[in-house]
Each structure stands twice: as C-alpha cells, then as structure tokens.
Amino acid sequence: MTTEQTDDEYADLGATTEEAMEIAETSMDRVRSLVPDETLADRIRQKSVHATGDPEFQHLMRFTGEDDDEPVRAGARAVLDEQPIVTDITMVKAGITGRGHDCPVQKAIGNGTELAAETGMTRTAASVLELDSEGVYDGAIAVVGNAPTAALALADCIEDGTRPAAVVATPVGFVKAAESRTRLRETAATHGVPTITNVGRRGGSGLAAGLTNELVHVASDHKAGEIEL
Amino acid sequence: MTTEQTDDEYADLGATTEEAMEIAETSMDRVRSLVPDETLADRIRQKSVHATGDPEFQHLMRFTGEDDDEPVRAGARAVLDEQPIVTDITMVKAGITGRGHDCPVQKAIGNGTELAAETGMTRTAASVLELDSEGVYDGAIAVVGNAPTAALALADCIEDGTRPAAVVATPVGFVKAAESRTRLRETAATHGVPTITNVGRRGGSGLAAGLTNELVHVASDHKAGEIEL
Structure with missing residues (x-):
C-alpha cells in the first residue's frame, strides 16, 4: 500500500x-x-472541523479519560473488538460508515415505546433506558447525535452501573443540549467511562456520525500497522 | 385546535x-x-438556527425566487401536491419526518453506480444524473445535504432543462461546498427554480433535513388554515 x-x-x-x-x-x-495533527484526539478535532465546515469547532471538543487520547483509543479498540455501535436515532445510524469495521450498528429509537407512553418522557430517552435494561450498552460505543434527553438517560445508565467502551455525544440545540453533555462528561469521568463530546449549543447527527467514523478510521490505521493504540 | x-x-x-x-x-x-418571525423565509431562518444550535446561522441563509418567501411557498405547495422529496444521501432521507405529509421520500445514492465506475465522478453526482435521466427531479423537492458534487450535478440538470419545484441545498465542507451552492443559486435563478441554500463552508445533512421538514410544517399550517401560501 x-x-x-x-x-x-x-x-x-x-x-x-x-x-x-x-x-x-x-x-x-x-x-x-487548520488543526494540529499530533495526537489521536487531534484526529477527532480534525474530523469535527471536517464535519461542521468550521475551523473553530476544534476548540469546542472535549475528551474525558486518563488523557485526551483515551476515548479515541477505547473507541478504536471497541471497533477492533467488533463491539456494537448504538446510536440514538436513525439519522446517526445512517451516517455510520459500512466500511472498515464489522461492528453491528443499532439505533435506540423505536425501543421503549411503552415506557415513553407511560411516563411521558421522550421516545429517545425511553429507548436508551429500554436498550440498557437489555444490557446493550455495556462494552458498546454509545453515540448520541440528536437528543439531549438520550444523553441524560445515558448518564443515568452509567450512574447505575452501565459501562460503555466509549461515548460519543454531540446533541444539538437550545434546551438541555449543552447541559446534557456536561452531565455526561462529569458522570462518565466519575465512573471511568471515556467520552468524546463538545461544549456549547452546536453539534448534531452529522457530527456524531463523523466522529464515530473517525474511530473506525483509527482502528483501520491500527490494523494496517500505521499507528499504536 | x-x-x-x-x-x-x-x-x-x-x-x-x-x-x-x-x-x-x-x-x-x-x-x-433570536430570529425574526414575520415571513415564511423567517421560518426557514429560525429552523436553520434550531438545527445548527447557532443564532448566527440565520444570516447565512439565502433564498432565490421572486422574493425570499417564494422557495418556501413553492416547497410547501409541492408538499401539498404530494410531490417526491429526493435527497442526495441516506442520512438526509433518514432525517425527513414521516409525519404531516404524503410525499414519497427517495434518496439518490445507490443509483448511477455504473456511471460512477465508468467516469470516476462521485457516486452522489452520478446518482443525481441517473435519477434525472429518469425524470425524477421534475416537480420534486430536490434536497442536497452532504455532497457538493450532487449540488453541482443538480445545477447541470437544471441548466439542461430539469425543473424541480424547489431546491434545498446545504452541502458542507472545505472543497466545492460553498462554490456548489453559489453555482446552484445562480443557475436556478436564471431558470426560475426557487432555492433555499446557505453561504459559507458550513451546512450538512441535519440542516438540510430540518429545513425540508420546515417546508412540511408550513404545508401543515396551510392545511390547518393558519397561513396563506
């Protein structure tokens, strides 16, 4: 090659x-x-700029773990281990590349319909809790691109003992989006779950899919012997 | 109500x-x-802010037609006429609401595989040209959320006589994205095709789907007798 x-x-x-x-x-x-090219975290920063078309987005990215590279390493290792990639909504699932990995890709939305109807909580939050009760998130790459309430539900699950291999969360918007990512970062850090998130109101499905695809790329480069994990 | x-x-x-x-x-x-709430175009500006989480995005939106409202009216009318919504990629299709309309929703990608292989052009550009040769874009709502080359191919089709009811195009990125939207705006204006686009490098699938969903909302409000088109 x-x-x-x-x-x-x-x-x-x-x-x-x-x-x-x-x-x-x-x-x-x-x-x-436009973006440094030194570390694994830099590759995620680069991808955030690539996905948003905005050079400044690199400064909005946040990483929790032993160091900034840990969530990237953990995510790439989970890809190599063919762990499930679990997204909040269909749109994020549709953006996950089919190439370069053998991970099952699953979406949460569509599950937990009864729970949502009973409690009035959002369908995505209910779907995360439902999948979690089936043990789907343990060891998985958990991806939230759209729904702040899914990110909050995921934080609840982690607090209750669930251990995703890595979390990618970039829900967007004016209500709870930034707050949900803050809570996820803090909860995940407390419980040793590595996360890739951003600060501020911006984000979205395209970004979440792009960052997850970058974990696949990092895994591919490791398989090709080009980088250490 | x-x-x-x-x-x-x-x-x-x-x-x-x-x-x-x-x-x-x-x-x-x-x-x-954060955004004016006077005109139909304002609803699209609001949705751009909602979809991106960025109040400044309203200033990046552009409208071509007799006035800024025309592409919104034309898009909403096409929704009421149950015209097809044709997206460039799967992710944008996945983001189009299933509620409030009876339009078939179709994606271009997956078509034109031979053309792409023969010519080396992108798969999305080839898929647009292929669908256009089948007459799919005439009268349709043509949506481009991801691929600048799909937007350029759509401009070619319009130059060659294709007449979508309305175009929503927000491809993102550092190569050809802004240029493809400029070309689409100019070509569409020349040939009387109303467009909703943005300036700059930013954009993406979530934005394109959100703006298209807003056309559905406008159509719903018209059906409910709340607004004139």
Whole structure:
C-alpha cells in the first residue's frame, strides 16, 4: 500500500471513485492546515472541523479519560473488538460508515415505546433506558447525535452501573443540549467511562456520525500497522 | 385546535410525548427570541438556527425566487401536491419526518453506480444524473445535504432543462461546498427554480433535513388554515 492510497483511505472510507477520493484528500489537507495533527484526539478535532465546515469547532471538543487520547483509543479498540455501535436515532445510524469495521450498528429509537407512553418522557430517552435494561450498552460505543434527553438517560445508565467502551455525544440545540453533555462528561469521568463530546449549543447527527467514523478510521490505521493504540 | 397545540405541532412534528413537546416548545421559543418571525423565509431562518444550535446561522441563509418567501411557498405547495422529496444521501432521507405529509421520500445514492465506475465522478453526482435521466427531479423537492458534487450535478440538470419545484441545498465542507451552492443559486435563478441554500463552508445533512421538514410544517399550517401560501 502506497502512502497516497493510505491517505485516501484515511480521508474518507466512503470515497470510492477517483473524483471523490480527490475531494476527500484535498478536504482533509485543508483541515490539517487548520488543526494540529499530533495526537489521536487531534484526529477527532480534525474530523469535527471536517464535519461542521468550521475551523473553530476544534476548540469546542472535549475528551474525558486518563488523557485526551483515551476515548479515541477505547473507541478504536471497541471497533477492533467488533463491539456494537448504538446510536440514538436513525439519522446517526445512517451516517455510520459500512466500511472498515464489522461492528453491528443499532439505533435506540423505536425501543421503549411503552415506557415513553407511560411516563411521558421522550421516545429517545425511553429507548436508551429500554436498550440498557437489555444490557446493550455495556462494552458498546454509545453515540448520541440528536437528543439531549438520550444523553441524560445515558448518564443515568452509567450512574447505575452501565459501562460503555466509549461515548460519543454531540446533541444539538437550545434546551438541555449543552447541559446534557456536561452531565455526561462529569458522570462518565466519575465512573471511568471515556467520552468524546463538545461544549456549547452546536453539534448534531452529522457530527456524531463523523466522529464515530473517525474511530473506525483509527482502528483501520491500527490494523494496517500505521499507528499504536 | 388551541393555539398551544398549534405551537406544539409547529415546533416539532416528531415530538409526540409530553416531555418532547415541552422541549420542542421551549426550544422554538428561544429560537424565536433570536430570529425574526414575520415571513415564511423567517421560518426557514429560525429552523436553520434550531438545527445548527447557532443564532448566527440565520444570516447565512439565502433564498432565490421572486422574493425570499417564494422557495418556501413553492416547497410547501409541492408538499401539498404530494410531490417526491429526493435527497442526495441516506442520512438526509433518514432525517425527513414521516409525519404531516404524503410525499414519497427517495434518496439518490445507490443509483448511477455504473456511471460512477465508468467516469470516476462521485457516486452522489452520478446518482443525481441517473435519477434525472429518469425524470425524477421534475416537480420534486430536490434536497442536497452532504455532497457538493450532487449540488453541482443538480445545477447541470437544471441548466439542461430539469425543473424541480424547489431546491434545498446545504452541502458542507472545505472543497466545492460553498462554490456548489453559489453555482446552484445562480443557475436556478436564471431558470426560475426557487432555492433555499446557505453561504459559507458550513451546512450538512441535519440542516438540510430540518429545513425540508420546515417546508412540511408550513404545508401543515396551510392545511390547518393558519397561513396563506
């Protein structure tokens, strides 16, 4: 494998035609000129810029764990272990690459319908609690791209003993989004669950999917012998 | 129907539980305190802020047509006429609400595989050209959330005579994203196709889906006799 091909693969596992690879390469080159390229966490920072189109987004990313790289290592190891990737909503699941991994990809939404109807809680929060009661989140990569209440429910689950391998959470919006990520960071840090999140109101499904795909890319690069985990 | 229920419905057609409706309502209240609430175009500006979590995004939105409201009217009318909603990628399709409309929702990606392989163009661009050759885009709501090359292909189709009812295009990124939207705006304006786009590098699938869902909301409000189109 030449360096050029490796770079192509790194840039975007979804780019399979000549034009797409060229765009993905040029794009990541521009991102790398704007974001440091030293650590595993930097790769997540780069991806956040790539996914949002905003160079400043790198400064909004937060990492909990022994060091900033730990959630990236933990997420990539979970990919290599073929652990499930569990998203909050369909849209995030649709954004997870099908290439470069053998992890089952599952969405929470659609579960817990009765719990939502009984309690009045959001469907996504109920779906997280329902999947958690089935043990789905232990050892999994838990991804929240849309619903702050799903992030809060996930924090509850961690408090109650659930241990995802890693959490990626970037719910967006004006109500509870930033607060839900703060709570998730604090709860996860207390219980030793590594997290990748952001501060502020911004975020969303595209970002969550992009960051999760970067964990897959890191795992691929490790398999190819290019990086240590 | 009370005003409160109407507001609930407006805020988020996907919010079906008590907590979700409360969050959706509070969220849109905060957005309305940050964005004007006078015109149909303002509803799209509000939705852009809601979808991105960024109050400044309202200033990045652009509208082409007789006036800023025209693409919103045209899109909502197409929803009422049950015209197809055609997205570039799966993720955008996954973000389109299933409620409040009877439009078929279709994605381009997955079509045009041979064309992409033969020419080396991106899979999304090839898929747009392929669907266009089948006449899918005439009268449809054409949505591009991810791929600049899909937006460029759509501009080519419009130049060649295709007439979508309305275009929503917010591809994101550092290569061709802003340029593709500029070209789409100019080409569509020349040929009388109304468009909703943004300027700058930012955008994405969540934004495109949110703006398209707002067209559905506008159509719902018209059906409920609350607004003129």
